[in-house]
Amino acid sequence: MLKQTQICGCFYCQKIFSSSELQVEDFIPEQDGEETVWCPYCGIDSVIGEQSGYALTPEFLARMNQYWFYSKD
Ligand SMILES: [Zn+2]
Incomplete structure (x- = not known):
């Protein structure tokens, strides 16, 4: 993933x-062949690229942020 220039979004800091x-150095190879990408702004591995098929809008990142970080109960 992320081999070509694309739009990325971080759903932690929502950049x-x-x-x-x-x-x-932001690309961390995983044992399953995927790559984890570290956000250059907040340093959290919560970056997704537009090739994931999601529309990377501020609204979408806000929803993801809510889902992952505030809906744990
Ligand atoms: Zn971030």
């Missing part, structure tokens, strides 16, 4: 940015 802003 929307271009993958061209990412550094090589």
Whole structure:
């Protein structure tokens, strides 16, 4: 993933940015072949790219943020 420049969004800090802003060190290979991408703004591995099929709007990131970080009970 994220081999080509694409729009990325972080659903922790809810920043929307271009993958061209990412550094090589931000990509962490996982054992399953996927890559975890660390957000360059908040340092949390909560980045998704537009190739995931989601529309990366501020509203969507806000919903994801709510779901992942505030709906744990
Ligand atoms: Zn972030």
